[in-house]
Amino acid sequence: MITVQQAEDIILSQAKDFGKEYIAYDQALGRVLAEDLTADRDLPPFDRPTVDGIAIRYNAYEKGIRSFPIKAVQSAGEPPIPIDTETECIEIMTGAALDRSADTVIRYEDISINNGMASFTVDIKKGQNIHLKGRDKKEGEILVKAHQVITPAIIGIASSIGKTSIAVKKLPKIIIISTGDEMVSPESIPSAYQLRRSNGITIQSVLKKYHVEADILHLNDDYEEIKKEISRCIHEYDVLLMSGGVSMGKFDYLPQVCEELGIKKLFHKIKQRPGKPFWFGKNNADKLVFAFPGNPVSVFMCLHRYCIPWLEKSLEIPGSSPQFAVLQNDIEVPFSLQYFVQVKLGTNQLGQLTAESVYTNGSGDFSHLADTNAFIELPLEQNSFKKGEVYRIWKYND
Amino acid sequence: MITVQQAEDIILSQAKDFGKEYIAYDQALGRVLAEDLTADRDLPPFDRPTVDGIAIRYNAYEKGIRSFPIKAVQSAGEPPIPIDTETECIEIMTGAALDRSADTVIRYEDISINNGMASFTVDIKKGQNIHLKGRDKKEGEILVKAHQVITPAIIGIASSIGKTSIAVKKLPKIIIISTGDEMVSPESIPSAYQLRRSNGITIQSVLKKYHVEADILHLNDDYEEIKKEISRCIHEYDVLLMSGGVSMGKFDYLPQVCEELGIKKLFHKIKQRPGKPFWFGKNNADKLVFAFPGNPVSVFMCLHRYCIPWLEKSLEIPGSSPQFAVLQNDIEVPFSLQYFVQVKLGTNQLGQLTAESVYTNGSGDFSHLADTNAFIELPLEQNSFKKGEVYRIWKYND
Known part of the structure; x- marks a missing residue:
């Protein structure tokens, strides 16, 4: 089993440039700028x-x-x-x-x-x-540098300089595939031993922040069906984000299916909780498969800890500096895995971020994802974490 | 002239409930939840x-x-x-x-x-x-409380409980009206004495964060045209956000036009820079007019300082607690107005937010709006502000 750091390194080494495309300036909000915006004339253009x-x-x-x-x-x-x-x-x-x-x-x-x-x-x-004419900027001077998310202010500047068509980073084509015979659609009335699906729509919603419009597919635990669909998707899409089917169960077919389809395993299992059975691989065409375990909390953690940083690096968004918070309670970890704990963020009187951990019933307990804001990442090397200590956080509900 | 605090109080006192509506759960991301989401059965529903x-x-x-x-x-x-x-x-x-x-x-x-x-x-x-069945939540227990912005996690929870139609706060109908004969469309090649418009699209882009799809209209400085259009818009929309036409100029018709149309002035002019000539009023049907001065920086400041807080209060989004930052340089203010300075935010080793002010050439200089993150609000009572002092900030490029 590899460490969280090793997993991160492997995943980020697969960051990929998907090229650029031109779109109308008034559709560009939230996309990543792929060219410098320069002054078309002096600003202001006259006294x-x-x-x-x-x-x-x-x-x-x-x-x-x-x-x-x-x-x-x-x-x-x-x-x-x-x-x-x-x-x-x-x-x-x-x-x-x-x-x-x-x-x-x-x-x-x-x-x-x-x-x-x-x-x-x-x-x-x-x-x-x-x-005075040219007092703010001279003609040809850079107003907005490439490789940043396009904000309302940047849209306004583009409008001012008549930049009505803007180069933005192209987005990867992504499909989200969930598996599991017990998972029925949200529109269904589940039987006593079924659950409604949520991983697909949750992942899709997170990706919307980056204007990625991912497709969603659900597959039953049928070996041939899974193989056929993954074979199709790995051709049609750049990235497959999967949930379920990677653990020890009899019907956890994904690792084997991927191998048969020439999708090479880059790792399987990370020394972490939740999300230990995470499988990651790629094929010869550099198509990527992120196969998360099926529990909602595991999916959410792996997505924010690994997949989003991969996407940001691929889109050349300057890495936001790591964020840290002050732990507000003691935590004992009775296992040797890097532990990601759901926390509620606040600020103290010094203006520092604080993180109050929430007690949950494991990775199947998604009931706190809405009232927490981040995972706090507790290092593998320790088992005892004290109030007042500072650790890295991974925000999700911004 | 009133103070910033008085202006804020007047504007927030006009917060208004626009009701609620039901929409599909997969369209609800970013909207404001208007009902509690409760567990439809025990979570988990079985052992x-x-x-x-x-x-x-x-x-x-x-x-x-x-x-x-x-x-x-x-x-x-x-x-x-x-x-x-x-x-x-x-x-x-x-x-x-x-x-x-x-x-x-x-x-x-x-x-x-x-x-x-x-x-x-x-x-x-x-x-x-x-x-165990019911270990996370019991049937009927609240999973997500009303009056918060719907996040990916909330969408996932809604999906899990089969809540496919969700009550969200209705959004106000807003039109953005810019004025000024010198302003041409971004598609145009302006003459040497013309500028391209940007206020409309900038305001529209800021409002998109709240999923408000505002309309945009540009009017020339023609008294009758302005009167006719404002008369139409005040009937068709809940809120008019205007830019330009409220200052001392011969063609600054808005205050007079509004008065003639029965839109009562609640204030005109605030002891602040930028944005001093801001005009605010309402008619008998509680339709609101925010009439900002025309300079891009003034518009941006008034929008984030007054209009967005009004919108958040109207939508019952719990007021985000005020944010403060440590000033990184001395600032002397040679006038008696509450001064809003564009700053770049960072963090120091204590984890505190820091604010480095940027030198600009007044409210017509919009060239820094893209590379700054916030306005820092320097109190009216002082003229001298020192590095290390802490003041309130208003973020814009999140």
Whole structure:
């Protein structure tokens, strides 16, 4: 059996570039940017008043002039109107383009206007209240670097620079396959010895954060059916995420089926709880199979601990730095497995993250996944963990 | 002019319940749950082995029996098979339903099977390796409380309990209206004195996090057109989010138009930068108008500081506790306005959030919105802020 660290290394070494594609900017939220966004012209593209008021030539002010006939009103979106002589002013609005003949703007609050004359008594500075052309960024300068998740702010910037088609990382084609004769659809009334399926929809929902629209398939514990479907899926998809069928049971066919189909085992079983029987492999075409044990908590843990980091690395999302939290209670671990405990996160008065562990009845007990926020990962080397100690966490309910 | 706190109080006092609706569980991710989810039967619904192996009656073990003929193989999804005499065992798989006639399970790793006989030498405990019916939750017990955002784990739980139609909070109907003659579409090649629009798509993108699909409209600075369209929209929508047209400019028609349409001003102008000219009002039917100033940074700040908290309160999402960060540089504020500064967040060695401020060229400079994560809110009462001091932050790029 390998360690959690070894499993992580093997899985991350299979990170893969799925290429890029161009999509409309208004569909790009949450996708991963695959090109730098650069300024198509200077920002701002013209000298613009930052207030509503009048524009004058500072020279006139230096000569003692404090009262100016208004030559014209310059609104936003119009060609700039020049001042013909330095004794004139232009009434000008925020967002308008200031003509080069004016160099200083005085806000309405500081002037009075009577009979077409604008006057003021305040002291002013040359160039005040003007946001100069190119002051924020120069044409061609990078505004947004590639390899980050596209946020609303990035969408807004793309819109501003007319970048209506954006290169984003292509997403892997994923199918989620659950197995188990006892699992019926959520629409069914299960018999006393059946359960409703949930792993498929849960995994699919987690992947939606990355805009991966995974397909879902359920298979009964029928050797030939499983073999036929995996054979089909390994051709049609980049990644198979499976749940169930990898343990010691008589009907746990997956490892054998995979081997027969040329899907090479990279590991089977990790020194961890939950999720010990996790099987991972790939075929010659680098198609990957993550085969998780069937219990909902095991699936959830393996997905967040291994599969999501693999996906983020494949999409070249800069690895979010590891997160740690302060344990809020003592935990004794009576076995030699790296233990992942469901915790509720909080913050203490120092502003540190805290993690309060929740008692559960093993990996079949999914009833706490909704009211906890993370797994805390307790190192294999120890069996005794004390309140106040700090360990790594893996968040799930963000 | 009112303070930030007064503005917040006024806006939050207008939080409104938009009712609830039922949607399919697999469409509910990210919506707000409007009912408790309860266990439709005991969890687990039957006694289930947590390992693959054999099931025996402990009584037999007490009598010294260590070798048992295998009566049958019990797989998951089948009706439970009873043991007829205490000298027998059942070979049983994880997830199967254990019959009441057996009470203890021994895993394959601890037994040997020869000629239909299962034998073991290990010590066992009565009831081991069984996840008892109702051990996690009893039928009718609450699994997930109402008034939280639906996560993948909640979708999974809903699936498990057959809750295929879920009550969620209804979302307000929102339209985003931008104004300004200088603003052209992102598809256009702007003239030297025009800009491409971005506020509409930015606001729309932020609201998508809440699954609000807001409409977008752009209006030129034409008094009659603006009046006609606002009159239409205030009937058709619950909320109007506007940008531009609320300042001192000659073409800043919104406050007047709103008044003429019976939309009562609740405030105009806040002691803050950016976003000072923010106008907020409502009509007799409690339709709301958030009219932000037109600069992208002002819009972004007002949206996250006021509008999103209003939306979260309206949807009854439990208020996320305020977040604070340690300032990483000194800031001098040469004006008497509550100052919101764009910051990059990090963490220090104590695990505290840190906030490094970014120098910008005022509220027209949107070039940093993509590489910062939050606004830090610097209190109105001070002008001098020092490295190491802790202030409240408002995150935007999560």
